[in-house]
Amino acid sequence: MNARLDPPTVGIKPLRVVIDGRNQDLIEVIDRGLQYGDGLFETIRIHAGQPCQWRRHLERLMLGAGRLGIQPPDPGILEAEVLSLTQTLDHGVLKLILTRGSGGRGYRPPESSAPRRILLTYPLPPDPEPSWRTGVRVRYCQTPASMNPALAGIKHLNRLDSVLARREWSDPAIAEGLMLDPSGALVGGTMTNVFLWDGNRLLTPPVEQSGIAGTVRALTLELAVQMGIDCLETRLAPADLEQAHGLFLTNAIAGIWPVRELAGQRFDLNRLPWILLDRVQQSAHTPG
Template structure:
């Protein structure tokens, strides 16, 4: 089901700037059993990203009403906010009316043993572009990611690692990257490019609960290959260990169980109920 500004709709005007320029932002959320994971964090990021582009973010109550209309139970939810409609040209007005799109799809059917076996990762030749004004923002122009994902068809490869023009590790095509060295958990510093993902933030909070030091810093590919453990994170796959990068095999690490348990605990604490289930405990 798809909604456009709260109404069932499968089409949008060709004058919309999302269609013309990729002028908008989006978030992807996981809903399971009628409960959306980390809703407050996602909405906060949506507000930040809209502000970065100068788009008026819809009120939280408006988006929640959209979600209640589509009544997701088990679904991958995508919320898109566009700047609105213009006839032509890059110029915009501060008085444009944003369009909001809410849609549901089935949750990805990942292999059952993926989190036990870990993911195989390649390094992409497509570079993450340098643009500090958009760094961290989950904007609609994802052409770099599209080109990077076209680089492989091998189903045994789960993800591709993207570097910037100087060779610094930025992110996965569809994920953020976490690197464990001793008791320090690092993720690339995304002040020049890349997307700040909610699950990476959750994983940092989980690591702090177990006494790990966390830091955003510049990382090279060698830093990643020399790490004790590496994880990928996004809202749908959660915290996924990496099994192989560039012929470097990673053995299962004891931190995996600790972090996974802490992430799951936060997941339970920060679920937002959209659809009441008859099996859901009351109160």
């Protein structure tokens, strides 16, 4: 028995779907990704037919597979499938899903399973603002982010925290919502990592207990160090954001989102370290 992969409710249909190297859009209903969220995913920007930041995405996928005990795909085969799928796509989005595969009822994974690779391509979504330089409006979410060090950092399929948080607003002028953990510490956005600029240093929440180790987050930290900008992964609370010189968000598809307003508080975008932001934005959208 099979289940059809329905397009997202927002109406954006996938351009193509490839499952285990074949053009098809059906999976077994007993797939453990569907049954239990037993799997991983990566969302990758496509530029000129090539996946951007591919190495970072692949490394995180392999890290997650090891964490969950899922047999990872052969990197060469996976890359060949990705390039075959994206080579005619000038700009777009690739969603890569890896599940443990099909299994019987019950949480215990089968002794042996055949992991399933699902690749979907989408058109590039329109930016919520005319330009990434104009900044975005952001709010806080009431839904708390879960804390679990066994799952923190990786992009597992259990994203109900973000689903519930994203349901909290429908105003298209609000680009993102920030989530706190149960103790009130900042974790990140529903789909972004958060950076605070205090005028001298970059500060960002750690991802050892909660949140996602974003690919552009890693790129930002790496480039900042190369440019001699101090970086600190530390606990942040809303009070820290209120005192910040500036904020920006990172995401594999958008790259950089400078924050011009958070929960009614305005930020002067001119106070951000644009020499770093420009370089991150350019590198985030570079294939490789």
